Amino acid sequence: MKADIGQPPLLSVRGLGKTYRVGEIEIHALRGVDLQVAAGELLVLLGPSGSGKTTFLNILGTLDLPSSGRILFRGRELTDLDERARTHFRRHHLGFVFQFFNLMPSLTARENVALVTEIATRPMAPEEALQMVGLGHRLDHFPAQLSGGEQQRVAIARAIAKRPELLLCDEPTGALDSATGIVVLEALRQTSREIGATTLIVTHNAAIAAMADRVVRFADGRVVSVTRNPQPVEPAALSW
């Protein structure tokens, strides 16, 4: 699944900067990031904590606003959307997977997925999404009744059930042991491939980079390198 040079990129980031003020101190979280992402690509964003990779992901997810620069999604400006349009963007184009799962404890696995399919335009059935992550047998379990890996797979099912074009994952294995983490990454890789979602995975775990089409390294608020994996490996072959 390579980027097709002939097509316009799905996502085009130019000169993205973000400055926070914490009390008296200015923090430059991002200092001019440029990145082009083609449809269907899987990118791993690597970097130590504080390197800006999560800020970058949050801005792509319209959770945060940049201080400078532009993001074009399918040629449409994302950075000057109002609150309403940002909600619309998240609702229809975006899937999120978080480090701490963020499931609704009061909803079962099926209902957690339905939470998203109810408001999406052409979703798959919640059961189908859960089937895809291998949880077809745990549909009616509440989060408190599921293991960490299972909870994260529910979160993946929830993210892909609406068939998003862009899937953003923030440290999806950060709260899991390595064996469970690999199962989760397999689910992620397989589902994103099936629905053809462009996937960005933020992690500080360099081992995960091997499954990416391209690896983007962050340091000190800048992209320091972008390398293409000639031969991405399947998650099952990863270890850390």
Added chain:
Amino acid sequence: MRTLHRKLLRDLWRMRLQALAIGLVIGSGIAVFIMMLGAMASLEATRDAYYAQSRFGQLFVHAERVPAAVGEALERIDGVVAAETRITGFATLTFADFVEPVTARLVSVPERGGPVLDRLVIRQGRGLAPDGRDEALVNEAFAEAHALRPGDRILANINGRQRRLSVVGIALSPEFVYAIPPGALLPDDRRFGVLWLSRSTLEAAFDLEGAFNDAVLFLAPAADPEAVRAAVDRLLEPYGGLGAYDRSIQVSAFFVDNEIRQLRTLAAVLPSVFLVVGAFLLQAMCRRMVDTEREQIGVLKAFGYADRTIATHYLTLALLIGLLGVVLGLLAGSWTAGRITELYTQFFRFPLLRYRLEPWVYAVATALGLLAAVLGAWRAVRAAGRLPPAQAMRPPPPPAYRRRGVLGLAVRGILDQPTLMLLRHLLRWPLRSGLAILGIAAALALLLAAMQWRDATAYLVQKEFFEARRMDFTVGFFDPLAPAVVPQMARLPGVLRVEPRRSLAVRFRNGNRVKRGSITGLAPQGRLRRVIDVEKGPVLPDDQGVLLSRTLAAILGVGRGGRIIVETLEDRRRSVELPVSGLFSTYLGIPAYASIALVDRLSGIGDRVGGVDLTIDPARRNAFFRALRESPEVAAVASREARIRAFETTMAETIDIVVAFYVAFALLLTFGTVFNTGRIALSERGRELASLRLLGYSALEASYVLVGELVLMALLALPLGLALGWLLAVWIIATVDNELFRMPLVVFPTTMAWALLAVMAAALVTALALARRVFRLDLVAVLKSRE
């Protein structure tokens, strides 16, 4: 330790709105407590001091004509310390600038030295001169209503003779603290006054030289009031004694006592509603706080802070919130108690009534507020103290939800997921949700119970003054007159209809149940004074039996068709057994009715008319009033319209103010409950709400989960609140169940609608205010923190 204190203050500051909301609920309870008990204590202390200073009598008796010598015999009765004999009666007064009839109660004052009992306080001018013929003292409320001052003159018709009285002083008497016209519930100071005249003036006016017709007795502390009463009755029986009665049913004293009693009962119950809800809110808040701070608690303990210190830390926080409530409550309570006491001065004429800050009331209020705080925080404080440090430093397990019957498979596909979330959250903590619902229900109940008072009064006026009484005026004569007076009254200008009436003082007896009262004889085919039977509707009294009010029938233990003994206390004394031909409801007094023919037969002195009920042509009112003034036989006049107006004015000036206080406190209770419940839900579910936003739900859709839950709780609280409000109203109405008056239990649909609307609006506004926080949720921060 000092650092821990700093944490305490910062925590409190961070949660200031929540602390304030709880403080307001506890404060409302304290304020209501002070308002009722403070006003009660002021009223009680003033009453006791005034009664003692003025030597207010303990036993009262009225008779027809008692020789003066018998007065000394009264003083010799065992247990009697002093007896004041006197002459009392009625008169009509004429004012140049007030066309309506004015009735005065007359009380004689001894020629020298003033009364020994029921002493007067002269507020202006002087007392009567030793030979003060035609000098008068006037009660203060009446003087104010007519702008009377010493030196003014009043034209009075006393027993058929016009007298020009000269006002020499303005006075107060313990007998007329609450000065109301006979048969009324409320003062009407323009149309009713009390005049004190010299004994000789009234002896001459009522042809009672060397005699008296009224006495007040003061008893020794150890005296047996029942024995004294029996002795007085025996002594006065031959002289038309109507039976002695004690202070508890002396009209003025009764109303003062009734007010004090009612304040005391309400003070015992109403504040506790607020304090209990306040304690529950505090419990939920402290619990939540200990949950969110469990890691901090673990760290503190790991560094060597004792369990006790940690527990004290959270207890202090709760106590500070309780203290906030106490301070707010003391301030608001003192102010409202002052206003309420001020309202009482419009009705109760004491030499000095003002709000007195009784230290014990404040001490009890403070203790109650702090107790509520301690009890509320207790469970959370104990949990914080007992939390093992290692366990504390691990995050708490995620809350476990279960499918429950209704919310299981049955609802899948019907409810959307956000609705399912809010329902499950509500059911996940049934106790907490239940208490929140109870808090809102309590607010509604208070609102209803307070607002129904107005409805009850309006209903009473409707029943008694519109349905049961249709006369415009009730006229009383000095002495019963021959029936020829009826056509004579009918000839007065403007009179449309006249119906005669005759009352006879009697003693009812059924076995060993005895009750003093009177039977009012009504005209055959009468239409102006209707007796409405509980079963048969309006009934005309017949010549064979008596119609008893339900309260009287209950006292006598007799029903319709039963028989009672009637002993007449006036005219020719006799004892007759009569059937009870019907029972009727009334909210006023314990009347009994019969046909006027039956009353004439009972009296044994032939046909007489004691007074008449009249309707007049409104266009000829003034001519009618003038003619009435010139009718020497008229002793007292009461206007139905004036009574209705008195009710309406009182309602507007007093009941509405008291109700407004309650409405304010009830709304605070709603706000406090909804705000706290919502604030805790928001803190627990901030992460869920933020996740919803990330999943593509708009802020409005996400806040639905929060607002929906709060509104649902409020909706669930409504039926419960209606039921509790009904019970509370039943109980409050039951505190005014006495022989002089009772209150109906009615809530008009509009009142109910307003109460429901007010509670729903308060809940909704509070919920929406909280929903704004969902719009401001920092999505990134909420997702990064792990609770």
